[in-house]
Amino acid sequence: MQLLxxxxxxxxxxxxxxxxxxxxxxxxENNPGETAPSVIDTVEAACIESAVNLVNTFxxxxxxxxxxxxxxxxxxxxxxxxxxxxxxxxxxVEVRPxxxxxxxxxxxxxxxxxxxxxxxxxxxxxxxxxxxxxxYTGYTSDxxxxxxxxxxxxxSEEPIAxxx
Amino acid sequence: MADKKIGNFEAIALILTVIVNHVVLNLPKNIxxxxxxxxxxxxxxxxxxxxxxxxxxxxxxxRFPKLDILDIANFLGGKWLKILTGILxxxxxxxxxxxxxxxxxxxxxxxxxxxxxxxAIMILFLITIIITxxxxxxxxxxxxxxxxxxxxxxxxxxxFANVGNFTxxxxxxxxxxxxxxxxxxxxxxxxxxxxxxxxxxxxxxLKDDNGLKKITFASIITSGICLLFSVATLLFLSPNSVxxxxxxxxxxxxxxxxxxxxxxxLDAVFLLIWIISLTAxxxxxxxxxxxxxxxxxxxxxxxxxxxxxxxxxxxxxxIPKNMYELIxxxxxxxxxxxxxxxxxxSLALLVFANIKYNLLEKKKGAVSIDKASI
Amino acid sequence: MRFIFIFLGYIxxxxxxxxxxxxxxxxxxxxxxxGVPYMxxxxxxxxxxxxxxxxxxxxxREKRADYLNTKxxxxxxxxxxxxxxx
Numbered sequence: 265m266q267l268l269x270x271x272x273x274x275x276x277x278x279x280x281x282x283x284x285x286x287x288x289x290x291x292x293e294n295n296p297g298e299t300a301p302s303v304i305d306t307v308e309a310a311c312i313e314s315a316v317n318l319v320n321t322f323x324x325x326x327x328x329x330x331x332x333x334x335x336x337x338x339x340x341x342x343x344x345x346x347x348x349x350x351x352x353x354x355x356x357v358e359v360r361p362x363x364x365x366x367x368x369x370x371x372x373x374x375x376x377x378x379x380x381x382x383x384x385x386x387x388x389x390x391x392x393x394x395x396x397x398x399x400y401t402g403y404t405s406d407x408x409x410x411x412x413x414x415x416x417x418x419x420s421e422e423p424i425a426x427x428x
Numbered sequence: 429m430a431d432k433k434i435g436n437f438e439a440i441a442l443i444l445t446v447i448v449n450h451v452v453l454n455l456p457k458n459i460x461x462x463x464x465x466x467x468x469x470x471x472x473x474x475x476x477x478x479x480x481x482x483x484x485x486x487x488x489x490x491r492f493p494k495l496d497i498l499d500i501a502n503f504l505g506g507k508w509l510k511i512l513t514g515i516l517x518x519x520x521x522x523x524x525x526x527x528x529x530x531x532x533x534x535x536x537x538x539x540x541x542x543x544x545x546x547x548a549i550m551i552l553f554l555i556t557i558i559i560t561x562x563x564x565x566x567x568x569x570x571x572x573x574x575x576x577x578x579x580x581x582x583x584x585x586x587x588f589a590n591v592g593n594f595t596x597x598x599x600x601x602x603x604x605x606x607x608x609x610x611x612x613x614x615x616x617x618x619x620x621x622x623x624x625x626x627x628x629x630x631x632x633x634l635k636d637d638n639g640l641k642k643i644t645f646a647s648i649i650t651s652g653i654c655l656l657f658s659v660a661t662l663l664f665l666s667p668n669s670v671x672x673x674x675x676x677x678x679x680x681x682x683x684x685x686x687x688x689x690x691x692x693x694l695d696a697v698f699l700l701i702w703i704i705s706l707t708a709x710x711x712x713x714x715x716x717x718x719x720x721x722x723x724x725x726x727x728x729x730x731x732x733x734x735x736x737x738x739x740x741x742x743x744x745x746x747i748p749k750n751m752y753e754l755i756x757x758x759x760x761x762x763x764x765x766x767x768x769x770x771x772x773x774s775l776a777l778l779v780f781a782n783i784k785y786n787l788l789e790k791k792k793g794a795v796s797i798d799k800a801s802i
Numbered sequence: 803m804r805f806i807f808i809f810l811g812y813i814x815x816x817x818x819x820x821x822x823x824x825x826x827x828x829x830x831x832x833x834x835x836x837g838v839p840y841m842x843x844x845x846x847x848x849x850x851x852x853x854x855x856x857x858x859x860x861x862x863r864e865k866r867a868d869y870l871n872t873k874x875x876x877x878x879x880x881x882x883x884x885x886x887x888x
Binding site: 540541556571 | 816818819820821823824827828829831832
């Protein structure tokens with residue numbers, strides 16, 4: 265069950281994609297302070313499709329992007345332009361249009377590996393509730409993929425995303 | 429075939445099927461492509477014109493109670509005009525079925541069956557159409573009527589559930605590409621009201637003789653409301669350049685609905701309901717096509733009509749080789765076929781028939797028209 | 803009966819089940835039991851008030867059902883319990 269993925273500038277190929285998977289049967293744990301185990305993989309590819317293909321070869325289950333909640337971009341690739349990745353994400357039927365977009369100041373791989381939510385047991389719930397905090401703070405906002413894409417395409421608005 | 433009668437509400441549902449199904453396919457996209465932000469005004473304008481045309485058609489059909497357009501063509505010009513009109517309408521029904529079938533199968537293939545050949549999906553639809561046509565005409569009409577409130581409910585639901593994502597300012601250059609494009613060349617958007625074709629064939633089947641007026645007005649107004657809601661959803665949701673490139677716009681609009689953690693990805697339910705509505709539409713068109721054919725030729729051996737026509741439709745539906753050709757067929761050819769045939773030729777037929785009736789009445793005093801004579 | 807739906811679901815997924823529902827609905831609306839159509843308050847409709855979507859609960863209905871073609875519309879008089887008001 266694939267949870268989120270992050271996109272960086274790659275060393276040998278064009279982009280470097282990081283996937284984070286969680287195991288579904290450990291979501292009923294009662295021990296406080298112990299987070300569910302999650303697996304993080306990184307591959308380098310020329311586009312998201314080929315990255316998914318590569319990850320499919322060494323992960324036992326079929327990677328399905330329909331539970332994906334967050335896409336993390338690094339700041340470097342955001343400065344280079346992410347419209348190609350946004351287009352390919354929007355064109356896939358599996359990706360939900362309400363996934364959130366986060367831009368991180370470090371690379372996406374470091375961001376994903378270092379996130380350890382302190383008030384939650386499950387990483388999934390953390391990522392789901394996180395952008396909702398825009399309802400009671402002003403410093404962040406709840407940006408979905410569809411909003412970002414619409415503002416990218418429209419000639420009268422500019423796209424915005426969360427910076428962490 | 430024993431003609432059984434259909435009631436008022438079922439006839440309204442019959443004419444509404446056309447618009448509901450085209451709305452699910454590519455109709456709002458075409459309207460928005462031609463008149464970008466004035467689409468709502470365009471739709472209102474077209475609905476008013478359609479109501480006027482409906483009133484006109486009702487008045488013209490008043491002189492000929494219980495006769496459909498083939499009989500009127502027979503009265504006007506004899507056997508040959510009847511055969512000509514019959515062939516035109518038969519071609520229209522078959523063409524519609526194949527275009528709609530191909531269009532929806534392409535959309536289904538992209539979403540659900542990316543690795544299957546498209547012929548497989550179309551064959552499944554065709555088998556269903558054959559089975560339901562063997563069951564009977566009245567069964568299809570009743571099940572269509574039964575499911576119609578659900579179909580309309582989905583369209584309204586998508587509108588109201590997406591309210592959070594709307595930016596109403598997209599309506600704002602109110603006249604869009606100019607007043608000329610909105611009102612004058614926007615008249616070609618009248619092809620949305622293709623349900624008139626069923627209205628011409630409806631009078632022999634009605635239980636209630638005076639119901640034609642009620643049926644026309646009710647169905648046109650409801651069609652207009654459905655069209656308005658779907659165009660408004662798409663217009664407010666995404667900018668123009670996004671909408672005109674989408675494949676299956678209302679489905680993509682339905683993917684944005686989320687009600688917290690319970691109701692995620694409701695689009696599958698919508699797709700189920702739209703598949704059912706589309707099979708109803710295809711079955712109805714198909715049965716009308718077989719009835720026109722039978723009326724033209726008076727064969728007694730009716731067993732193999734369905735299989736024969738299915739083969740034709742399958743052949744027609746496979747003609748466009750890729751999406752681009754399909755979009756061309758659907759936008760350009762279908763638009764002009766509907767406009768010319770349903771609003772041009774049929775209205776002219778009715779007007780001339782009325783003129784001939786008036787002339788004959790002055791000469792003889794009373795005119796008798798016999799039904800379905802060759 | 804449900805095996806047909808399972809089989810259709812296996813062949814064509816979601817799509818097959820939807821087609822199966824439609825064919826099933828067509829067969830249902832064609833049935834007649836004792837001369838009354840099977841989907842009686844829903845499918846053939848003569849008056850708006852006796853449509854299947856708008857029917858009141860049983861304890862509130864005053865008129866007899868429409869599909870029966872009865873001679874007397876109401877089974878009871880307007881004041882049915884005459885002994886109450888005397």
